[in-house]
Amino acid sequence: MAGRRYILFSDLDGTLLDVRTFGFDGARPALETLRAKGIPLVLMTSKTAEETLGYVRVLATGESFSVENGGAAYLAVHRALAPPPGSVGDGEYFRWDLGVSVRRLTGFLQAFNRSRGTDIRTFGDLTVEEVAAATGLPLGEADQARRRRFDLPLIVPPEDGSALELLRSEAEAAGLAVVGGGLFPHLKGPADKGTAFDRLLSHYAASGGSRTVALGDSANDLPMLAKADLAVLMPRPDGSFDPGLRAALPRAILAPGPGPAGWAEAVLDIIRQGR
Ligand SMILES: [Mg+2]
Known part of the structure; x- marks a missing residue:
C-alpha cells in the first residue's frame, strides 16, 4: 500500500547501534530515507538522558525519546501546543518522570x-x-x-x-x-518501554492512521514491541534471537541481520513493501 504513514520506535544498544562498537554507520541509508519521508524516529533505550541526548543529536532525529527503560519520556516540544498534563518543561522537551527513584x-x-x-x-x-x-x-x-x-x-x-x-x-x-x-x-520500577510508548504515542496519534513499528533485541523491549502494529526482532551478533521475545511475539518480523545494517534493511523493507 503506497503512502502508508509510519512512526518508528527503536531501541539503541544491540538494535540500532552495533553491540560492540556502538556505531551506526550501517543504518545511514535507512536514516536518510526516514528523514526524506518525514517518518519520526523515537529512540527507546535503557541509556540515561545524557547519553541519549548525544544520540538524538548525532542521529539528528529531532524527535521525542525515552530513557532508562521507560523511567522518563521526553516529548519534543514541536509535538505539543502546550505543556501536556503531568509533564515538566526540560529544554526542547516536555518530560514525564515515570519511574521509581x-x-x-x-x-x-x-x-x-x-x-x-x-x-x-x-x-x-x-x-x-x-x-x-x-x-x-x-x-x-x-x-x-x-x-x-x-x-x-x-x-x-x-x-x-x-x-x-x-x-x-x-x-x-x-x-x-x-x-x-x-x-x-x-x-x-513498574514503568517500562511500553509505558513510555503509550505516553509518547498519544501525542503522535493526532496525525492519524500512522502505523507504529518497534524494533528491539532484548526482554526489556517486549512491552513496546507488544504494543506496536509491527514488531521487529533484532538478532544477536551470532544470528540467534532472544528466545523469550520469539515465544512472546510469534508474528514479529525477524530482521535479516544484526546491528545497524540489519536494522536498516528491516526498516527499508517495511517501507518499500508498505507493510
Ligand atoms: Mg538492546
Whole structure:
C-alpha cells in the first residue's frame, strides 16, 4: 500500500547501534530515507538522558525519546501546543518522570545484599574506568551512563548468579522489577518501554492512521514491541534471537541481520513493501 504513514520506535544498544562498537554507520541509508519521508524516529533505550541526548543529536532525529527503560519520556516540544498534563518543561522537551527513584532502588538493592550476603552492584558503585571496562563505552559515555535516575543496571558476581532469581521475586513483591536488557539485568520500577510508548504515542496519534513499528533485541523491549502494529526482532551478533521475545511475539518480523545494517534493511523493507 503506497503512502502508508509510519512512526518508528527503536531501541539503541544491540538494535540500532552495533553491540560492540556502538556505531551506526550501517543504518545511514535507512536514516536518510526516514528523514526524506518525514517518518519520526523515537529512540527507546535503557541509556540515561545524557547519553541519549548525544544520540538524538548525532542521529539528528529531532524527535521525542525515552530513557532508562521507560523511567522518563521526553516529548519534543514541536509535538505539543502546550505543556501536556503531568509533564515538566526540560529544554526542547516536555518530560514525564515515570519511574521509581534510584534512591529507592538503591535502598532495596542494599537491603537485599545485606540480608542475602550477596555483592550485586550497580554503575554507581564503580569508578568511571570500571564502567567503561564493563560496558565497552568510551570514558565520557561511561560517566554519563553512571548518572541514573530511574533504573539500575546490575553487575552480578558469578558466585551470586543464583541469587538473581531471588532478587527478581523479592523485587516483584516490593512492586519493582528485574528485567534483562543487553549486557546487564536492570532493577527498575513498574514503568517500562511500553509505558513510555503509550505516553509518547498519544501525542503522535493526532496525525492519524500512522502505523507504529518497534524494533528491539532484548526482554526489556517486549512491552513496546507488544504494543506496536509491527514488531521487529533484532538478532544477536551470532544470528540467534532472544528466545523469550520469539515465544512472546510469534508474528514479529525477524530482521535479516544484526546491528545497524540489519536494522536498516528491516526498516527499508517495511517501507518499500508498505507493510
Ligand atoms: Mg538492546
